[in-house]
Amino acid sequence: MKQRAFDREQLYLRLPVQLQHAACSVEGLRAHNRRFGGDFPALLADAEERSGWTAEQIAEYRDRRLRAFVRSAAASTPYYRRLFADLGLDPASISGLEALSQLPILTKDTVQAHYPELISSNFQPAELIPVHTSGTTGGGLRFATTRRAHQEQWAVWWRYRRWHGITQDTWCAYFGGRSVVPLTQQRPPYWRYNVPGRQILFSGYHMAPDTLDAYIAELRCRRPPWLHGYPSLLALLAAHILDCSLELGYQVRWVTIGAENLLPQQAALIERAFGVWPRQHYGMAEAVANISECPLGKLHVDEDFAAVEFLPNPEGPGCRIIGTGFTNPAVPFLRYEIQDLATVDDDGCPCGRPGRIVAHIDGRHEDYVVLANGSRVGRMDHIFKDLVRIREAQIVQREPGAMTIRVVPRAGYTQHDEQLLRQETARRVGTEMVVLIEYVDVLPRSKAGKLRFVISELDAGKLDRITL
Template identity: 25%
Template sequence: MIWNQPKECMGREQMRALQGERLHKLVERVYHNTPFYRRKMQEMDVTPDDIRTVDDVVKLPFTTKQDLRDNYPYGLFAVPMSQIVRLHASSGTTGSPTVVGYTRRDLAIWSEMIARCLSAFGTDCNDIFSVAYGYGLFTGGLGLHYGVEHLGATVIPMSSGNTAKHIKLIHDFGATAITCTPSYALYLAEAMAQAGIPREEFRLKTGIFGAEPWTENMRREIETKMGVNAYNIYGLSEVMGPGVSHECACKNGSHIIEDHFLPEIISPDTLEPLPYGEQGELVFTTLTKEGMPLLRYRTKDLCSLTDEPCPCGRTNVRMSRIVGRSDDMLIIRGVNIFPSQVESVILEMEEFEPHYLLVVDRVQNLDSLEVQVEVRDGFYSDEVSKMIGLRQRLAARLHSVLGLKADIKLVEPSSIERSEGKARRVIDKRILH
């Protein structure tokens, strides 16, 4: 079932025309209502009349997370506070929180977007959803909550935490779908196995995961352990929240909801636009957002775009999986490394659990990388020779993929700290020195 066929199956030229029309209106709105953007555009000698088609987007200034922090809390809002009906914000762990405001229309659009995503995953009004993203200032919980209601399905507003109770309610309430981070899905799958309830007694069939990068190997791991069909949902609070893009039954990239968001891929180094198929930094312009519209927001997420037809019938441009973040990239002895590369190797080997930690340090001016990884039950051994052999195989495989030698530390099952939210994968001690 396609939720909004006129928009999801729109011809490319028709979509570009719609985006161009909405882009012009957006630029007029922020030029007159947001002093930050008016000043930026005046510095670049650009007026709203210069922006007529989607091709003109390159004339506009970029927006960064630092711009949001510098204008904390309401400096980027384009409407008076009397029209803002909800606020969300990031945790602010690296400075002031990034605050996002929504009008009533923004929330209505967001709910419809999420309903499109859920429909693409094959769910409908007969499903019962456990929404296990965090509620509160984080956009995940409330974003999915209202989208599920818009679909006409049933919500169990679990939020995160209290895993034992969560398992009981999934079982007793007959939940058929779950939404959470992929790392929490793995943690939950382990806890479900330990709860002593036969898996066939659970009705879960669909898993909707996002808020952190995950690999195809991790998808297979979740599907095997939870017995669900696992789908990716993508979004970020600055742009709207979850639902900016979504997979379909084909699982060959995530369809961007292009009637509301104009995507670009740029080189993180030169900031020049890149063509479809080339990997770079993902940039979004919010075409319809009223409360806090953004021009060319640099997400720091690295991926590629394609406009090749999808067998599902949707024509919206698709984005590849996020391979990492330009600001999460580790540079170790001159080598660029992303945690997802390490995860991919670990999950290729049956001996390991999908739980790992990268510890980066600097000793006598030389960077070092230690990879801590859990060995599965049945493979962990007291025999030193077996463990040495396993460590050497993983080290060799990582070296071939990363081009860098890593120290491998094999640890017992369940010894790496689990997370009920986003998993912590990296400890960079160089930053702490």
């Protein structure tokens, strides 16, 4: 399966530019139908109605769904059936959020080791959608979800966007990690069009001092009102605009970010360049937590989407985020360790929307990888999403055009896995990048217990140095 997916991408990258535009639109239509067809309109309407509920109504709704979800997990999966039996615990005793503490925390390693036992017997393979993610530690994870769960997650995400006035027919300039432009391409266009999805997909792998003028020119030409993507990439674009005293020639209405921490200096830079403060939401492929920023700038826990616990962090400040999603009964995750930290704000929010308030999220904090041509690439986790026999990984860079990947392998890791790692790395940063793979037993953590995924010893690669 992996080889077929790899070959399909290689075929795409060999197509002429116009056919790549068409391929992006075909894939965009497929994704649009999967996300927004079927029950999505009703799920979105229900989610928006719950924005006006009281905290008590939301808590009752959350706990009711949680109770049903736990019962289903215990009845239909071998893993949870055995767990409740070993604990001598009646699934009905999990009556709500507070009662979840009776269960052990679920880690990514446990999911990897027991995945077949976590699959519910209530679903046939044809009913499931494959999902893959790397998380914050670089280890790949693959699992399945249902079409309805997928749409419910997108409904919550679009509820947040609609809070800010964004609609589904709004054109968006997307700056992310998708490999839509061949790394060998050395002239514009460094973007491709997804017409059904109303997206201009800008390459995150060609952003260098001598190419960013072309990015600005495309924005001026198309005038998309909405910019969305990784803050590390949007900050690079903003820095170029400010350093070169450029004008976009139109007013951007929205900037939204995701997938990485939004640093204060990035937010300030983006606001100066585009004239609008960036909005953020926090979510993950595992769908065990979601946190959305309201129009007043407060981060609300989406209590109607998952049961989220904030536990003390024994390594330092902040709270560990532990999530129990109740939207994906096909592969239930109860008390899943996300490996991110949050600071909880007890003051609440006057906007009237329900949900506990989070003051700060300590998630991804990654430096850039600097290519030999000066391009800076952020968010390197795509390399590891399908490499399930890597427990953890870390990228260290000491000179442009070369990097070291430190790998903590899982049991069963072979030379074939290393070959796949090199292939995936070449797809993201090119074959000219010199890559050294170093195998270690453990990777160092910060004082707060966090693993930094990309560490640059270059001034040009440091995340807090975001001027060009």
